Amino acid sequence: MSDFIIYNTLSRSKEIFKPLNPGHVGMYVCGPTVYGEAHLGHSRPAITFDVLFRYLNHLGYKVRYIRNITDVGHLVNDADEGEDKIAKKAKVEELEPMEIVQLYTNSYRQNMAQLNVLPPSIEPSASGHIIEQIAAVQQLIDSGFAYEINGSVYFDVEKYASVHNYGKLSRRKIEDLYTNTRDLDSQNEKKSGLDFAVWKKASSGHIMNWPSPWGTGYPGWHIECTAMSTKYLGETFDIHGGGLDLLFPHHEAEIAQGVACFGHDTVRYWMHNNLITINGQKMGKSLGNFITLNELFSGTHPLLEKAYSPITIRFFILQAHYRSPLDFSNEALQAAEKGLERLLKAVALLDELIPSADSSMDVGALKEKCYAAINDDLNTPVLIAHLFDGVKVINSVNDGKASVNAQDLVLLKQLYHDFTFDILGFKSETASGGSDQEILKKVVDLLLNLRVEAKKNKEWATSDKIRNSLTELGFEIKDTKEGFSWELKK
RNA sequence: GGUCGGUUGGCCGAGUGGUCAGGCAACGGUCUGCAAAACCGUCUACGGCGGUUCGAAUCCGCCACCGACCUCCA
Numbered sequence: 270m271s272d273f274i275i276y277n278t279l280s281r282s283k284e285i286f287k288p289l290n291p292g293h294v295g296m297y298v299c300g301p302t303v304y305g306e307a308h309l310g311h312s313r314p315a316i317t318f319d320v321l322f323r324y325l326n327h328l329g330y331k332v333r334y335i336r337n338i339t340d341v342g343h344l345v346n347d348a349d350e351g352e353d354k355i356a357k358k359a360k361v362e363e364l365e366p367m368e369i370v371q372l373y374t375n376s377y378r379q380n381m382a383q384l385n386v387l388p389p390s391i392e393p394s395a396s397g398h399i400i401e402q403i404a405a406v407q408q409l410i411d412s413g414f415a416y417e418i419n420g421s422v423y424f425d426v427e428k429y430a431s432v433h434n435y436g437k438l439s440r441r442k443i444e445d446l447y448t449n450t451r452d453l454d455s456q457n458e459k460k461s462g463l464d465f466a467v468w469k470k471a472s473s474g475h476i477m478n479w480p481s482p483w484g485t486g487y488p489g490w491h492i493e494c495t496a497m498s499t500k501y502l503g504e505t506f507d508i509h510g511g512g513l514d515l516l517f518p519h520h521e522a523e524i525a526q527g528v529a530c531f532g533h534d535t536v537r538y539w540m541h542n543n544l545i546t547i548n549g550q551k552m553g554k555s556l557g558n559f560i561t562l563n564e565l566f567s568g569t570h571p572l573l574e575k576a577y578s579p580i581t582i583r584f585f586i587l588q589a590h591y592r593s594p595l596d597f598s599n600e601a602l603q604a605a606e607k608g609l610e611r612l613l614k615a616v617a618l619l620d621e622l623i624p625s626a627d628s629s630m631d632v633g634a635l636k637e638k639c640y641a642a643i644n645d646d647l648n649t650p651v652l653i654a655h656l657f658d659g660v661k662v663i664n665s666v667n668d669g670k671a672s673v674n675a676q677d678l679v680l681l682k683q684l685y686h687d688f689t690f691d692i693l694g695f696k697s698e699t700a701s702g703g704s705d706q707e708i709l710k711k712v713v714d715l716l717l718n719l720r721v722e723a724k725k726n727k728e729w730a731t732s733d734k735i736r737n738s739l740t741e742l743g744f745e746i747k748d749t750k751e752g753f754s755w756e757l758k759k
Numbered sequence: 760g761g762u763c764g765g766u767u768g769g770c771c772g773a774g775u776g777g778u779c780a781g782g783c784a785a786c787g788g789u790c791u792g793c794a795a796a797a798c799c800g801u802c803u804a805c806g807g808c809g810g811u812u813c814g815a816a817u818c819c820g821c822c823a824c825c826g827a828c829c830u831c832c833a
Contacts, residue, residue, distance in 0.1 A: 301833075310833045354831070439828075445761050446829075490831085512833035517762095543764090544833070549825070553832060588782070589772060594765075594826075601771045604783035611782080614796085650773050654781035664797055668790090671798095729792065736794080747796050754796090 270637075273328065275508075276592060276646045278516065278539040279438055283646055288507050289537060294330045295506035296322070297498040297536075299515055300392070302339040303373035304354045307380045308559040309582075309597065310512075310545055310552050316583055316694075317542045317591040317647070318510045319386040323692050324643060335501050336389040337494065338377075340370040340396045341477050341487055356476040366477050370396070380562040383579040385694045391501055395493040398500070399479045402488040405496040405530060406468045406481075414529035418458045420470030420484035426463040429525050438524055438539060439517035465522055467492045491522035499527070499535060509536040513543050542591045547572070549596060560597075574599040577606065578698050584609040587649040587693055612653075613697055615660040616685045622666050624675040630662045632673075632680045639688055649693065656688060709757075713744065717753045 273286045298318045409415035466489035471478035527535035552559040568576030585605035589595040642652035665671035723731040
């Protein structure tokens with residue numbers, strides 16, 4: 270089998286993945302800031318790195334996957350200078366900040382479960398790691414790369430850049446940054462406009478704050494990831510993932526903080542997923558064009574023609590490569606919905622195929638192609654294309670136009686089970702179980718048996734009325750040699 | 760303004776020097792009482808201009824357009 274290759278943003282090239290400790294992988298992915306409902310944009314990194322997590326598990330690695338919950342410290346923009354996002358929302362709704370945090374954390378987890386995103390190994394929250402963050406800030410001060418002014422602590426970018434390469438991840442030159450940095454009021458006390466806060470003094474109206482050696486305040490924007498990733502994964506770990514929008518300044522700052530603390534890089538492979546656009550424009554809270562996952566699942570948003578199931582969203586996202594931009598449209602979502610249905614139907618059909626003596630398909634070659642695709646920097650669109658090639662064969666076997674022997678059928682089932690469900694994380698969403706369902710099945714079977722009788726007697730009007738009425742109610746009726754088959758469409 | 764990325768058929772979206780991407784839609788056929796589903800077939804594109812090459816969507820140059828980051832954002 271080919272090597273597993275990952276595109277490392279740091280080197281801007283594809284590299285063979287070799288974990289630091291054989292058999293084990295440590296990965297850290299930037300999670301959500303829980304001050305609002307999860308939206309379409311949140312689904313892409315979650316799903317991308319879920320597939321990575323699943324695939325590494327499939328390869329037999331023991332993976333520790335950390336995805337944080339940011340519940341403190343991110344500043345809002347100019348409108349509310351220096352105010353904590355969570356605290357701001359709390360005032361508006363007159364709730365305790367931690368109530369907001371809990372509400373949206375629960376909501377996020379529920380949405381992730383709907384998308385069939387596996388829970389990470391550890392989901393640490395920033396508010397639960399204040400002590401570690403204070404320790405990290407102290408370490409930065411001790412190393413000489415951070416300084417305290419008026420109860421706030423800032424990272425000294427200029428000093429860092431004189432010894433290390435600041436900007437190596439985002440490929441920014443420090444001189445360019447100087448000329449392009451805006452002067453914000455709050456930056457007055459900083460030595461340089463490039464410096465960023467690692468600890469911020471709490472203003473009078475700031476609800477979320479903690480005591481520290483520098484007075485009452487809250488952690489800076491980037492320190493939580495440094496503190497929590499190294500706490501759980503060590504000073505050096507394998508993979509750090511996140512959205513492309515976090516490349517600068519967030520991940521650049523993380524690198525600087527890590528190097529300043531430990532004297533060496535902490536991350537071996539940096540991975541960044543591209544963003545989802547809507548009509549060619551990025552989604553953003555400030556642009557007001559973002560669609561929440563709950564709106565997507567229920568179809569309640571002016572931009573949506575209908576509801577789209579969570580697994581349809583998952584399929585839509587994985588049909589594009591994670592490093593390519595992906596544009597949202599109803600047409601594309603509906604195409605994804607039908608494609609997914611076609612794939613899942615064929616996989617279900619595998620259990621009904623009757624093996625023959627000979628085989629007209631090469632399962633081994635298909636398997637090799639599938640692994641080659643996923644091994645090439647998680648090329649899920651090519652992987653899915655290969656799976657569709659197999660779908661054609663599966664359907665042909667069912668039609669008696671191709672054949673598969675018993676041995677190949679076993680291999681084929683294993684292949685589709687591994688890739689469709691275990692690695693890509695798709696699943697069938699048709700309703701199942703429950704006594705209501707059983708009754709429903711009996712009633713529909715009864716009606717369709719009546720229809721079979723009508724057909725026998727060539728009473729086409731009756732037969733069509735039964736089928737058309739059921740179709741109107743959302744059933745799909747198919748006549749087969751044995752009689753009929755049906756399913757209830759969503 | 761700086762830095763980086765993109766422009767592929769009706770739509771989405773792979774692909775990096777010659778050979779089928781794939782899905783959706785459309786059209787024709789097989790099957791069917793008629794359908795549906797499935798299968799077979801058709802639709803063969805690569806922003807513009809120039810260059811390199813026997814050969815370029817793929818490499819190089821220029822131009823146009825779009826986007827991202829530089830400011831909280833997945």
